[in-house]
Amino acid sequence: MASSDKAPDSMPVGDGSVPPGKPMTMGHQVVDKTAQMLQTLKPIKQMSQHVCTFAVYGHDMSRQIETHHYITRLNQDFLQCAVYDSDEPTARLIGVEYIVSDRILDTLPPDEQKLWHSHDHEVTSGMWMNPGVPEMNQRSELENMAHTYGKFWCTWQVDRGDKLPLGAPALMMSPQMVNMSVIKPELVRERDRKFKISTDEARKSRVNFPVSKPGNARVADYWMHTGKSFAVDIEQVEMKDLGGQKIPSI
Amino acid sequence: MTRQVEAHHYCGHLNEDMRQCLIYDRPDADARLIGLEYIVTEELFLTLPDTEKPMWHSHEYEVKSGVLFLPGVPGPVERKDLEKVAKTYGKTIHFWQVDRGDELPLGLPQVMMALTRDGQLYPSLAKDVESRYGVSFEKERANRAYMEGPTHGIHPKANAAGIGLKTVLREIECKPSVQSESVPRVFV
Numbered sequence: 001m002a003s004s005d006k007a008p009d010s011m012p013v014g015d016g017s018v019p020p021g022k023p024m025t026m027g028h029q030v031v032d033k034t035a036q037m038l039q040t041l042k043p044i045k046q047m048s049q050h051v052c053t054f055a056v057y058g059h060d061m062s063r064q065i066e067t068h069h070y071i072t073r074l075n076q077d078f079l080q081c082a083v084y085d086s087d088e089p090t091a092r093l094i095g096v097e098y099i100v101s102d103r104i105l106d107t108l109p110p111d112e113q114k115l116w117h118s119h120d121h122e123v124t125s126g127m128w129m130n131p132g133v134p135e136m137n138q139r140s141e142l143e144n145m146a147h148t149y150g151k152f153w154c155t156w157q158v159d160r161g162d163k164l165p166l167g168a169p170a171l172m173m174s175p176q177m178v179n180m181s182v183i184k185p186e187l188v189r190e191r192d193r194k195f196k197i198s199t200d201e202a203r204k205s206r207v208n209f210p211v212s213k214p215g216n217a218r219v220a221d222y223w224m225h226t227g228k229s230f231a232v233d234i235e236q237v238e239m240k241d242l243g244g245q246k247i248p249s250i
Numbered sequence: 251m252t253r254q255v256e257a258h259h260y261c262g263h264l265n266e267d268m269r270q271c272l273i274y275d276r277p278d279a280d281a282r283l284i285g286l287e288y289i290v291t292e293e294l295f296l297t298l299p300d301t302e303k304p305m306w307h308s309h310e311y312e313v314k315s316g317v318l319f320l321p322g323v324p325g326p327v328e329r330k331d332l333e334k335v336a337k338t339y340g341k342t343i344h345f346w347q348v349d350r351g352d353e354l355p356l357g358l359p360q361v362m363m364a365l366t367r368d369g370q371l372y373p374s375l376a377k378d379v380e381s382r383y384g385v386s387f388e389k390e391r392a393n394r395a396y397m398e399g400p401t402h403g404i405h406p407k408a409n410a411a412g413i414g415l416k417t418v419l420r421e422i423e424c425k426p427s428v429q430s431e432s433v434p435r436v437f438v
Contacts, residue, residue, distance in 0.1 A: 021264070041260060043278065046279055
């Protein structure tokens with residue numbers, strides 16, 4: 001029915017806006033403001049970092065995107081990120097990334113590890129940046145981040161021109177030093193210009209970060225070891241009839 | 251349909267016709283981000299390709315039965331919003347199957363279905379939510395009886411066209427190559 005590596009069937013062009021739709025009415029604005037005043041909204045208030053970085057589609061490494069991660073640290077070894085395509089109020093929620101320490105990654109079975117990517121290069125190359133925060137303030141967090149691994153599902157392929165979140169979720173990869181996973185210089189330049197930061201300067205100051213100790217047969221960054229990557233398919237399931245009630249047979 | 255989860259949505263409008271939501275397993279500071287949902291009006295839903303529609307579910311039942319509610323928001327304000335939600339469709343993807351005891355987000359994303367009729371929701375789950383939030387689904391059902399679902403009726407292709415969905419991982423050769431379908435080929 002849908003595959004992350006196949007272009008979706010077409011939709012009307014509309015006026016070209018992504019997503020299509022009318023501007024918010026006063027009615028909805030009032031409901032939102034009321035809710036904001038009355039509800040605690042605790043989980044989303046835990047987002048403590050904004051990171052701008054880049055990601056590469058696992059099924060097509062020529063497609064690279066700038067991402068904005070809004071990160072919550074749940075404990076010493078685990079972070080969860082809501083990922084957007086910009087840092088503007090109009091930003092589109094394009095996916096979720098989970099981040100674990102290398103210690104946790106090593107506890108995962110190989111079939112699970114294959115879905116995760118390393119962050120060493122992404123951090124030390126300066127791709128991973130906290131806009132507006134001086135490098136020095138972030139140093140210990142960055143050193144920690146460099147030893148982590150991420151699992152990033154992209155649910156809205158905006159860069160493909162999708163006006164709405166279509167298709168199956170796509171597994172994303174991290175920037176690396178080799179081949180198509182090297183982030184295109186023009187993307188980095190544009191990012192640096194927008195946020196008035198310098199990826200080059202960041203890289204120089206991170207050059208002596210301690211590298212991750214290699215784990216026991218880690219299978220993360222699967223594509224780098226095997227030349228193979230992953231696509232995701234959403235398929236219809238056969239429904240079983242069980243005493244008049246249909247249940248899926250999985 | 252045998253595995254059901256309580257979900258806490260934190261939603262924002264992208265415009266009048268579309269919302270995007272982060273989904274957590276609890277409304278607490280240490281809640282786990284388990285998924286996300288996109289919500290569109292019927293008008294936008296109808297523009298989706300037919301192959302896409304099955305991944306979206308209708309909200310009419312969830313709203314009218316009372317199980318979908320805005321904790322802490324007074325009824326009249328809540329109902330102003332829910333009148334509109336009853337006509338919308340959502341695409342929900344979960345990444346972390348906390349209900350099966352996973353301590354980490356393992357495995358593949360799951361496209362979730364919504365409740366679409368009486369008899370699906372486990373009574374114990376319902377009672378638990380009602381008592382924790384001091385709400386009564388029966389009472390809300392009566393308050394919301396006036397609401398209507400999508401103007402054109404629930405689309406036959408929505409809700410996985412009545413059949414379930416599963417996620418499959420497929421190993422592929424690394425791309426790009428000249429045969430790549432996802433990058434348009436440009437002839438100069």
